[in-house]
Amino acid sequence: MVGYFIRRFLQSLLLIWIVLTITFFLMHLAPGDPMARYDHPDISPETVRMMREQLGLDRPVLEQYFRWAGSFVTGDFGTSLRYNRPVGELLKVAIPNTLRLTVASLFLYMVIGIMLGMVSAARRYSVFDRMTTVISLFLYSVPSFWLALMLILFFSLKLGVLPSSHIQSLDVSGLSGLQLFADRISHLILPAFVLGVASAAGLARYMRGSMIDVLKEDYIRTARAKGLPEGRVLMKHAFRNAAIPIVTIMGLSLPFLLGGAVIVEKIFSWPGMGGLMVDAIYTRDYPVVLAINFVVAVMVILGNLLADTGYALLDPRIRSGRRGR
Amino acid sequence: MENLLEVKGLRTEFMTEEGPACAVDNVSFVIGKGETVGLVGESGCGKSVTALSIMRLISDPPGRITAGSVLLDGRDLLALSPKEMRGVRGNDISIVFQEPLSSLNPVFTCGEQIREAISLHQGLGRKDSRAKAVEMLRLVRIPDPEKRYSDYPHQMSGGMRQRVMIAMALSCQPRLLIADEPSTALDVSVQAQIMELLLDLREEMEMSVLLITHDLSVVAQMVERVMVMYAGVIVEDASVSDLFSRPEHPYTEGLMASIPRLDVDVERLDVIPGRVPDPLRMPAGCRFSDRCPKRIDRCLLEEPPMFDTGGGHLARCWLSAPTP
Ligand SMILES: Nc1ncnc2c1ncn2[C@@H]1O[C@H](COP(=O)(O)OP(=O)(O)O)[C@@H](O)[C@H]1O
Ligand SMILES: [Mg+2]
Numbered sequence: 001m002v003g004y005f006i007r008r009f010l011q012s013l014l015l016i017w018i019v020l021t022i023t024f025f026l027m028h029l030a031p032g033d034p035m036a037r038y039d040h041p042d043i044s045p046e047t048v049r050m051m052r053e054q055l056g057l058d059r060p061v062l063e064q065y066f067r068w069a070g071s072f073v074t075g076d077f078g079t080s081l082r083y084n085r086p087v088g089e090l091l092k093v094a095i096p097n098t099l100r101l102t103v104a105s106l107f108l109y110m111v112i113g114i115m116l117g118m119v120s121a122a123r124r125y126s127v128f129d130r131m132t133t134v135i136s137l138f139l140y141s142v143p144s145f146w147l148a149l150m151l152i153l154f155f156s157l158k159l160g161v162l163p164s165s166h167i168q169s170l171d172v173s174g175l176s177g178l179q180l181f182a183d184r185i186s187h188l189i190l191p192a193f194v195l196g197v198a199s200a201a202g203l204a205r206y207m208r209g210s211m212i213d214v215l216k217e218d219y220i221r222t223a224r225a226k227g228l229p230e231g232r233v234l235m236k237h238a239f240r241n242a243a244i245p246i247v248t249i250m251g252l253s254l255p256f257l258l259g260g261a262v263i264v265e266k267i268f269s270w271p272g273m274g275g276l277m278v279d280a281i282y283t284r285d286y287p288v289v290l291a292i293n294f295v296v297a298v299m300v301i302l303g304n305l306l307a308d309t310g311y312a313l314l315d316p317r318i319r320s321g322r323r324g325r
Numbered sequence: 326m327e328n329l330l331e332v333k334g335l336r337t338e339f340m341t342e343e344g345p346a347c348a349v350d351n352v353s354f355v356i357g358k359g360e361t362v363g364l365v366g367e368s369g370c371g372k373s374v375t376a377l378s379i380m381r382l383i384s385d386p387p388g389r390i391t392a393g394s395v396l397l398d399g400r401d402l403l404a405l406s407p408k409e410m411r412g413v414r415g416n417d418i419s420i421v422f423q424e425p426l427s428s429l430n431p432v433f434t435c436g437e438q439i440r441e442a443i444s445l446h447q448g449l450g451r452k453d454s455r456a457k458a459v460e461m462l463r464l465v466r467i468p469d470p471e472k473r474y475s476d477y478p479h480q481m482s483g484g485m486r487q488r489v490m491i492a493m494a495l496s497c498q499p500r501l502l503i504a505d506e507p508s509t510a511l512d513v514s515v516q517a518q519i520m521e522l523l524l525d526l527r528e529e530m531e532m533s534v535l536l537i538t539h540d541l542s543v544v545a546q547m548v549e550r551v552m553v554m555y556a557g558v559i560v561e562d563a564s565v566s567d568l569f570s571r572p573e574h575p576y577t578e579g580l581m582a583s584i585p586r587l588d589v590d591v592e593r594l595d596v597i598p599g600r601v602p603d604p605l606r607m608p609a610g611c612r613f614s615d616r617c618p619k620r621i622d623r624c625l626l627e628e629p630p631m632f633d634t635g636g637g638h639l640a641r642c643w644l645s646a647p648t649p
Contacts, residue, residue, distance in 0.1 A: 218427040224382055226442040226493070227414035240432045316432060316477040 012301045016294065023293050024068065027286050028061050034081040034284040055081065068290070077294075078287035082280070087291045090276060095295060097167060098272030101195065102261055104188050108196030109203060109257070110250065114243075116200070117207020121242075122234055124212065136201035144260055148194045148267045155190060163187050165269035191268040195260050199253060206249050210242040217241070244314050251307025255300050326357035328396075329533045330379070330501055335393035337371075337378045339604075340386055346604035348374040350557040352393070353631075356501065361527060361534040363544035363565075365580065366554035369601045372537045373423075375554070376503045379535075380418055381410050397501070416446040419494035423506040425486035429478035435489040436462065436474030439496055446497045461492040465522060484515035491522065498530060505537045520547060542584045545569065553577045556602055556612040559631075563638040573640030575619045611643070619644060 034057065038048045052058050056067060071078060077087035116136070120129045139147070156164035163169070168184050175183060214220065215238055223237040224230075265274030273292050280288035312318045337349040349371045356362050364372050377383050379395050381402060395402040397417060402410065422428040430438060436458050443461075444454035455474070462470035465488040478486055487507060494502060504523060508516035524547060527534050536548055544551055544565070551568050553561040553576060561574040572578045579597035599616040602608060608615045614624040623643050632645045 218422060218424060219430040221382060222422065222428045222438075222490075222493075223430065225380060225414055225420050227411040227416055227445060228441070229408075229411060237430050237433075241430070244432075314432065317479050 008305065015301070016297045019297050020072075020290055020293060021065075021069075023290055024065055024286070025061070027284065027289060028064070032284045034286065037082070037283065068287070072290070072294075077291040080280075080285055080288050082283045082285045082288070087287045090288065091273070091291060091295065094271065094273045094276045094292075097270060098261060098265070098274065100167070101188065101191055101265065101270055101272060102257060104192040105196030105199075105257060105261075106254075108192055109200045109253075112197060113200035113203025114207050114246070116204035118211055118234065118239065118242075120204065120208040121211030121215065122230075129208075132204065136204050139198045139201040140205075142198075144194050144198055145263055145267055147198060148190070148264060151190050151194065152267075162190055164190065167270060191264050191270055194267075195257065195264045199257060199260070203246070203249065203253070207242065207246055210245050211238060214238045214242045240314060244311065247307050247310045247314060251304045254303035254307075255296075258296050258299060326360060328355045329358045329360075329398065330356040330535075331394075331396040331399075332375075332379065333394045333396070335375070335378055335395065336391050337374050337383060337388060338391050339388045341605065343605050348388075348557055348604055349378060352554075352557075352559055354552055354559060354562060356533050356535060358500075359531055359533055360550065361536060361548045363548040363551040364535060364537045364554060365541050365544055365551055366539065367580075367597075367601055368539055370554045371557040372539075372554055373505055374557075376420060376505050376535070376537060379503065380414055380420055382414075382420075412446075415442050415494075415499070416497045417499055418501045418503065419497070419499040420503040420505060421487070421490050421494050421507045424510050425483060425490050426478060426510075428490060429486060431478055434475050434477055435481065435486075436476075439489065439493045442493055443496050458492075458496065461496045462489070464495070464526070465489070465492045467492075482515075483511045484518060487511060487515075487519050488522065491519075491526070495526060495530060495532075499532060501533045501535065502527070503535045503537070506539065507536075508543075509539070523547075540584075541580045553580065556607065557604060558612060558641065559639075560613065560641045561639065562631075563640075564636075567636065567638045571638075573634055573638065573645045574613075574642045575617050575644075576613050579616075579618075611641075 035048055035052055038051070049058075056064060059067075068078065077091070079085065080087050080090055083090065116132050120132050123129050152164040155162040163186060165187075167187050168180070169187075172180055172183060220233060220237060223233045228237070261272065262274035262277055264270065265272045266278050269275070273295065276288060277292045279285070280292070332355070333353050335349055335352040336347065338345040338347050340346075352371075352375055354362070364375065366372055374383065374388075378390050379402070381390070383390060390403060393403070397413065402413060405413065429435065436455070439461055440451075440454045440458040443449055443457045444451070447454070447457075449457060459470050459474050462473060467473050467485060467488050473481070473485075478489070481489065491507070502523075507523065508519045511519060520543065523534070523536075534548075536544060538544060541551075548565060550562070550564050552559050553568075553574060555574075555576050561568065561572070561577050563573075568577065569581070572581060576597070583596050597616055602612060602615065608625075610626050611617070611620075611624040611629055614620050617624065621643060627643075629641050629643045629646070631639045631641050632647065633639055634645050634647075
């Protein structure tokens with residue numbers, strides 16, 4: 001087991017290094033220039049040239065790569081070309097914001113996806129099942145930016161009940177702790193809904209299918225033959241088994257969730273990594289792009305590790321290292 | 326002998342694309358208190374459906390019990406509310422299925438799956454029900470039961486798994502145990518052990534047993550009475566000695582001829598030619614008429630009723646009709 005984790009860890013390091021290297025060269029080889037912003041009549045070309053030299057942007061790409069890699073492994077993410085501040089400082093603000101959004105979305109995603117899927121499976125072909133199928137299909141197919149805009153249009157502009165952007169109101173000085181919490185929650189609802197519920201629709205379909213398969217199993221008949229009430233049959237005997245393949249799907253969906261966060265953060269002006277990333281790409285702010293890439297890669301790998309652990313926890317056949325049948 | 330279970334005119338249908346298929350038709354029988362009865366027939370003749378119908382475990386859709394009654398001590402199980410029926414399952418009537426591996430939940434320990442039934446019906450707390458479950462494992466002769474309690478089904482052998490299933494079924498001292506081909510899926514070497522265990526436990530627990538098998542030779546040593554089933558109907562019902570000494574139905578004779586015997590050196594077993602008819606395409610008249618070596622004209626026209634040939638030996642065959 002320990003050997004497995006060490007191997008996984010080393011594989012992950014290699015993977016991260018490859019991803020970052022590819023990103024590095026893609027960014028540098030793509031057209032565009034981080035200094036393009038200084039292309040301004042009031043700034044002399046001489047100044048720009050000096051800045052370029054100072055930042056090392058005049059060196060050959062390969063040399064730049066080794067320089068960046070050298071400081072990166074020591075934990076120095078470099079300085080943002082755009083903000084002229086250490087990248088670490090920018091991330092310290094952005095990561096918690098993104099985590100707040102993704103954790104809330106992940107929660108909605110899991111709870112709603114699993115519950116809808118289970119009820120649909122238990123009440124197969126009922127009105128509820130048909131309605132969730134249609135709504136799921138709709139949410140699954142519409143682009144998230146469109147859904148976000150429609151929700152803003154309705155809840156923020158038409159009804160005026162939910163804020164459309166930022167993590168909290170502009171002026172929160174007069175609010176008590178509880179009011180501040182409520183204020184933040186109200187800001188979280190729409191982006192978390194767009195990010196979480198839209199993907200929950202997909203999860204619900206998987207959960208429904210998995211549950212329907214499990215309900216056909218012989219051991220479900222055994223559970224009923226014991227005299228267990230239907231609720232216990234579903235929640236205890238069927239759920240644990242149906243959840244096993246779902247854990248993998250949840251692990252695999254983490255990158256999509258984080259990818260979706262980029263768009264959602266941009267639309268809702270959420271000051272997280274997504275917004276930072278988009279702006280950094282546009283302005284060729286290499287160190288920021290690479291650092292965010294690193295953080296996201298770590299998150300995805302951790303998510304997969306978590307999924308694997310959950311998988312082993314749910315399925316004793318995996319735990320003891322062999323599958324029955 | 327007082328009757329424990331009384332099945333009358335049971336009919337179970339499955340909805341198929343081609344219409345309703347009747348898997349069990351007009352099945353009637355009784356099981357006395359403490360009696361062991363065998364239900365024998367080829368694969369697909371409706372034995373499992375009969376068992377599941379008694380426990381009301383037929384999945385609906387596609388299945389449905391469309392007629393009859395199932396009386397347990399005079400109480401009609403088919404008329405019970407779902408909640409009342411749950412109080413009967415696992416408590417008054419238990420079942421052991423054919424496939425112990427797929428019938429046990431892979432993600433719970435064997436002990437937990439037994440404990441659950443005990444705590445459900447006997448209202449025992451976690452500790453007491455656990456102790457009782459270990460006791461049950463000991464009863465079915467699983468060595469080191471305290472330790473095996475925490476084993477998952479995949480960690481046990483086929484024979485051990487079936488013992489767990491039996492422990493689970495017997496954990497609440499049921500009055501009727503239905504054993505649906507309990508040894509068919511097991512290695513030949515452990516089949517006899519499981520049968521012996523069932524035989525011993527039946528005496529210890531003073532329960533009635535409905536033993537289902539496709540193998541007539543299995544029931545010979547185990548049961549007092551045998552019911553032979555063919556294509557959804559019971560074709561013969563007699564005590565073991567009667568059945569083996571003077572089988573009435575040609576189907577029963579066919580089954581007997583296919584039992585391998587040690588004392589007779591046969592080149593080839595006499596297997597009944599043909600197959601069990603599809604429930605959707607039953608022959609007119611007697612259901613066995615298309616395979617019957619003794620068929621007479623009447624068999625093709627009219628379905629025979631159950632005739633009592635004397636001493637409670639019942640047969641559904643025109644040849645057994647009393648001569649007027
Ligand atoms: N779930 C089901 N759906 C449709 N037909 C079924 C179902 N279960 C059993 N049957 C039919 O009922 C008949 C009897 O099956 P079964 O009782 O399992 O036979 P066996 O005597 O081998 O136990 C078979 O023809 C089978 O096709
Ligand atoms: Mg069967």
